[in-house]
Every structure is written in structure tokens, then in C-alpha cells.
Amino acid sequence: MSSDRTRSAILAAAERLYADRGFGDVTLRDIVAEANVNLAAVNYHFGSKDELIAELFVTRSLATNRERLNELKLAEEKGGGRAPIDAILHALVGPTLRGCLGPDREGSTAARFMIRASIESVPPIRRIKNREVDHLRKFIAAMRRAMPGRDDAELYWGLHFALAMSHHTIREKERLTRLSEGQCDLNDVDAIVDRVVSVSVMALAGGETPAKKVPTRPAVPHGRLTRQDL
Amino acid sequence: MSSDRTRSAILAAAERLYADRGFGDVTLRDIVAEANVNLAAVNYHFGSKDELIAELFVTRSLATNRERLNELKLAEEKGGGRAPIDAILHALVGPTLRGCLGPDREGSTAARFMIRASIESVPPIRRIKNREVDHLRKFIAAMRRAMPGRDDAELYWGLHFALAMSHHTIREKERLTRLSEGQCDLNDVDAIVDRVVSVSVMALAGGETPAKKVPTRPAVPHGRLTRQDL
DNA sequence: GATAGTTTCATACAACTGTTTGAATTGCAA
DNA sequence: TTGCAATTCAAACAGTTGTATGAAACTATC
Structure with a gap:
């Protein structure tokens, strides 16, 4: 021992x-x-090596999930068992974004590791991520309570887009900085969280998706490339 | 020869x-x-092996980008040089989503390859993706024409979120299907495109991001895990 | 049909990988 | 101290990887 x-x-x-x-x-x-x-x-x-990687990832994941549920519980208690939708989404994306972004987190090993795990997605990590569904269902349940009228599919899409925006911001933060030539402030984490939450709320509140016709794409065979530029 | x-x-x-x-x-x-x-x-x-991978990815990427710019050009011509914002975003996310999603695309090798490339992100592919910035700038330029009043940073965030939603949908389509127990229809690609576009438009039209205070997260050290559940 | 250039082939190479082994060492309890 | 288990260590293992080589086969040109 x-x-x-x-x-x-x-x-x-x-x-x-x-x-x-x-x-x-x-x-x-x-x-x-x-x-x-x-x-x-x-x-x-x-x-084994994979079990080492898994343990690293599980430790950090558990911490994030704990934080999420904590924030969710707090919001629900404050609302008397029913948290408002923006608070729910805040609890969902806040911990992840705060954990991986921000100037103080720049040097944090844990943060950089989680970003790496989000980008590279090796098998042991993928296996763990697949079990995350149960955790997300708790947020769906809370969202259902907050928006009783809404169709379930709409709730799933809303949660999906919220995660999409937060994860993609973490994954591509350098590209966004370069693309925007510094005009998007990736250090102001609170502002980013609020931005993601507000867009997600809009997605949940707005969406009667209209139907439009779009042309279908023809298949492209492989030819010989003279110059490999993008 | x-x-x-x-x-x-x-x-x-x-x-x-x-x-x-x-x-x-x-x-x-x-x-x-x-x-x-x-x-x-x-x-x-x-x-080398890496150059083979790079050629595979470049071929498919070029095809997608060509499609995007085609659709953008068409929309701009129809609008007399100034395409509406939803048409621009449609041109941005449509080709990618149509290329990777949908029932007919299920068996498409090209589609499954691009999904793989989006998930695993090996070095030769990462290198190519980094050059994508120039291509995206053309869409920023079009968006600037469509929304002359909007701050540039807002445009970058809007484009970033549009890509976030489409890429994340491609990457996690199986998880979303499982999470929603089939209630989110991942086969109706046109509906998904419209959904992503409409949320992105809302993000671009809405967002005066408010400022809120959130608690900061304490660092979590690694301990010994008794049971590795998530 | 000889020649030169291109393409294919079997094979070897050299390096690196995660994992195992069995002996040495350590720490602790009786 | 003795005995026993937990831990550390150097070394080797067994397999795989991408790449290089040099000869053979093919193809087109003159």
C-alpha cells in the first residue's frame, strides 16, 4: 500500500x-x-497503456460531470425544483468551457489534456465518451421540466447544438483566433459561455424548421492532383 | 504515363x-x-503514407469547397452581387452536411472517409485543414456584404458556430441518434441544413451577449480510481 | 527488335512499439 | 531477524511499422 x-x-x-x-x-x-x-x-x-489513458480521461471527465451536476442542482434548488432553461445550459457548457479556455487555464495541464482528448479521440477515450449518454439524459430531463411544451426532439437538438458550439470552440480556438485575427476574444470565457448559452436558448425557443429544396451533390471520383492546394 | x-x-x-x-x-x-x-x-x-492520406483528403476537400463557392456564387448572382445571410450560410454548411449525412450517403465511401477525417484528425490532415482559413474568409466577406452593420467579431462567431453545428452533427450523429432514441432524424439532411442555418442566422441577428458572473473552477488532482465509471 | 524509361515485385531493413519475465530490492509484520 | 508480499528494475520478447533496394517485367520509341 x-x-x-x-x-x-x-x-x-x-x-x-x-x-x-x-x-x-x-x-x-x-x-x-x-x-x-x-x-x-x-x-x-x-x-496497459490504454488503461492509463482511460484513467487519465475518466478522472478529468468525472470532475467535469460532477461540476455540471452541481451547478444544475444549485439552479434547480434556486428555482424550486425547476431551473430556467438558460441556467440548465449554463450548467452544461460552463464547466467544460471554463476548464479548457481562459488565460489562467492556458498553462493548465489538465485543460490542455482535455483539449487533446477532444481533438484526437483515441480508442480508450472513445469508449468512455460513449458512456456519457446517461449523464446527458439528466440534462434532457431538466430541460423537459423547463420547457414542458417543447417536443423532445427539439430538446435533443438544442442540447446537441450547445455541446457542438462549446466543443468546437475548444477544439478550434486557435483557428478561430487566426481566422478572426484576434477579433474574437478567446480569453473572456464568461462571455463565451453566455454567448453559447444564448444561442442555444434561441435555438430551443425559435425553431419551427421550414422545408426547402436543395440540389443533390454528384459523386466525385479520385483523379490525379497536379498541385495539392486547398 | x-x-x-x-x-x-x-x-x-x-x-x-x-x-x-x-x-x-x-x-x-x-x-x-x-x-x-x-x-x-x-x-x-x-x-509516403502521409502523402497518400493527404491526397485522399485534399481531393474530397477541394470538391466540397468548390461546391460551397459554387452555391455562394449562385446566391450572390441571384441577389445582384449581395446574397442574403441565410443563403450564404446555406452554401457554407450545405455541401458538407449533404456530403456526409443522409440515407443514400450511408454507403458512400467518400462520406464515411470524410467523417473519419473529421473525427480522428491525423497530422497530414491537420496540416491541410490549417490552410482552410483563406477559403473561409471568402464567406466572411460575403457575410460582411449581407450584414454591413454587424461587427466583424460577430460575423466570425456566427460562421464559427455554423461550422460547429454542422461538424459536430457529422461527428456525433450516432451518439445523437442513440441519445434521442431515434427521435432526431439524421436522415432528413435538408431539414438538418435548414435547422443549422436558421440557428446560425439567429446567432448572427440576435446576440448582444450579456455579462454574468460565474464561479471559477478549482483544480482537480489525480487520485486513485476505485471504479472507472463515467 | 534493341533500347531507354517506367512500373512492379519480393525481400530486407531498421527502428519502434507495448508487454512480459524473472531476478533484485524494498517495506512491513510477526 | 525472519518471512512474505509489494514494488522496482534491466533486459529481452514478439510483433508491427513505414521505407528502401535492386532485380525483373513491362511499355513505348526509334
Whole structure:
């Protein structure tokens, strides 16, 4: 029961390296070198490389989910068991965005790791993400209480778009900064959260989707490319 | 100048395998076996594995971008040089969504490949995606003409969210189906396009983002997990 | 039909991967 | 101290990977 030191050293080193260089570029040998432990220690303590990655991701995920549910519970208590829709969405996207964005979070290993996990999506992480459905259902339930009239499908779409905007902002924050030449402030996390929430609320409140006709796309075969520009 | 057969066989086999099993799981030996060509043919015709992947992705990307610009041009011509905002966004997200979603596209190798590329994001593809900024600027320019009063930052956010919703729908279409228990129809592509466009328009038309205070998140260290559930 | 250039092929290479092994070391309880 | 389990360690394992090589087969031109 003694040495958690090796275990935590591996976890810390792995998270740092994965955050900095991605899952594809980091080997177990890199990790044990960074942690100053023996190569076999990883398999001894975690069983396999994938289980190490899974444990890293689960730890951070659990923390985020706990935060989400906490914020949701608080909002529901304040509203007497029925939280307003914007508060629900705030509880959903706030923790993730605050965890991964912002100037103080720039150097946070945990944040950079979660961004990496969001971008690269290796098998052990994908497996865990698939179990997230149950967690999301709690938010659907809260949304149903907040908007009793709304069709269920509309609620799902609203939640889906809220996650879409927050995750895509995390994944592509550098591209958005470059595209907007700095005009989009990715450091003002609170403003981003509010922006995502307000658009999501609009999506939930607005949408009677109209039907329009669009042309269908022809298939494109592969030819020889003379110059590979985009 | 003779044998393009080997070349195209490799491209087709690679696209099919990558689409089905992902980039991480497919080796050059798998590809040449599927294509019935010699192992060395890949390096002979493409130089390296990464260049093969890049060529696959560039071909499909170019096709999508061409389609986008086509639809944009058509909309601008119809509006006398100034397309309405919903038509611009329609031109932006329509081709991608139509290319990757829908019942007829289910078996399309190209579609499944692009979904894979959107999920896994290997280095050669990331490099190409980074050059997409110039292409997106053309849509920003069109949006600026459509909404002359709007702040530039708002336009960037609107475009960003439109891409967020379409890409996330493609990436997570299975999870959304499962979460909603089939209540969200992922086969009605036109409806999805209209939904994404209308939410994006609302985001662009609505947003005076209000300022709210939110609590900051404490850092969570790694402990020992007794049970790895999410 | 000889020649030159292109394409295919079998094979080897060199490096790297996660994992295992069995012996050494450590820590703790009796 | 002795004994036993937990931990660390160096080393090797077994497999896979993308790439390179040099000879063979093909193709088109003269």
C-alpha cells in the first residue's frame, strides 16, 4: 500500500506529455523517462497503456460531470425544483468551457489534456465518451421540466447544438483566433459561455424548421492532383 | 504515363479501409492487400503514407469547397452581387452536411472517409485543414456584404458556430441518434441544413451577449480510481 | 527488335512499439 | 531477524511499422 509516488508520477508525466504532444506522438518510454520510473511500472500499475489513458480521461471527465451536476442542482434548488432553461445550459457548457479556455487555464495541464482528448479521440477515450449518454439524459430531463411544451426532439437538438458550439470552440480556438485575427476574444470565457448559452436558448425557443429544396451533390471520383492546394 | 490503375486502386482501397476502420487501424500492408498491388507501390506512387492520406483528403476537400463557392456564387448572382445571410450560410454548411449525412450517403465511401477525417484528425490532415482559413474568409466577406452593420467579431462567431453545428452533427450523429432514441432524424439532411442555418442566422441577428458572473473552477488532482465509471 | 524509361515485385531493413519475465530490492509484520 | 508480499528494475520478447533496394517485367520509341 506504500508507493503511490510511482503511480502519480506516471499519471502526471503522461498527462503533461499527452497534452503537449498528442497521443500519437508519445510512447510509454517517453512517459517513464519523464516520470523517472521504470518502463515496466506502467503495466504493473495500470495494466496497459490504454488503461492509463482511460484513467487519465475518466478522472478529468468525472470532475467535469460532477461540476455540471452541481451547478444544475444549485439552479434547480434556486428555482424550486425547476431551473430556467438558460441556467440548465449554463450548467452544461460552463464547466467544460471554463476548464479548457481562459488565460489562467492556458498553462493548465489538465485543460490542455482535455483539449487533446477532444481533438484526437483515441480508442480508450472513445469508449468512455460513449458512456456519457446517461449523464446527458439528466440534462434532457431538466430541460423537459423547463420547457414542458417543447417536443423532445427539439430538446435533443438544442442540447446537441450547445455541446457542438462549446466543443468546437475548444477544439478550434486557435483557428478561430487566426481566422478572426484576434477579433474574437478567446480569453473572456464568461462571455463565451453566455454567448453559447444564448444561442442555444434561441435555438430551443425559435425553431419551427421550414422545408426547402436543395440540389443533390454528384459523386466525385479520385483523379490525379497536379498541385495539392486547398 | 500508362498505369494509373495501380494508383487509383491504392486510392480507392485506402479510402475504403480508412473509412471503415480508421487511420490508426489500417497499415500500408492492409491497403496494398485490398488493392492487390505490391507494397512498394505506395511509396513509388505517393512518396509516403502521409502523402497518400493527404491526397485522399485534399481531393474530397477541394470538391466540397468548390461546391460551397459554387452555391455562394449562385446566391450572390441571384441577389445582384449581395446574397442574403441565410443563403450564404446555406452554401457554407450545405455541401458538407449533404456530403456526409443522409440515407443514400450511408454507403458512400467518400462520406464515411470524410467523417473519419473529421473525427480522428491525423497530422497530414491537420496540416491541410490549417490552410482552410483563406477559403473561409471568402464567406466572411460575403457575410460582411449581407450584414454591413454587424461587427466583424460577430460575423466570425456566427460562421464559427455554423461550422460547429454542422461538424459536430457529422461527428456525433450516432451518439445523437442513440441519445434521442431515434427521435432526431439524421436522415432528413435538408431539414438538418435548414435547422443549422436558421440557428446560425439567429446567432448572427440576435446576440448582444450579456455579462454574468460565474464561479471559477478549482483544480482537480489525480487520485486513485476505485471504479472507472463515467 | 534493341533500347531507354517506367512500373512492379519480393525481400530486407531498421527502428519502434507495448508487454512480459524473472531476478533484485524494498517495506512491513510477526 | 525472519518471512512474505509489494514494488522496482534491466533486459529481452514478439510483433508491427513505414521505407528502401535492386532485380525483373513491362511499355513505348526509334
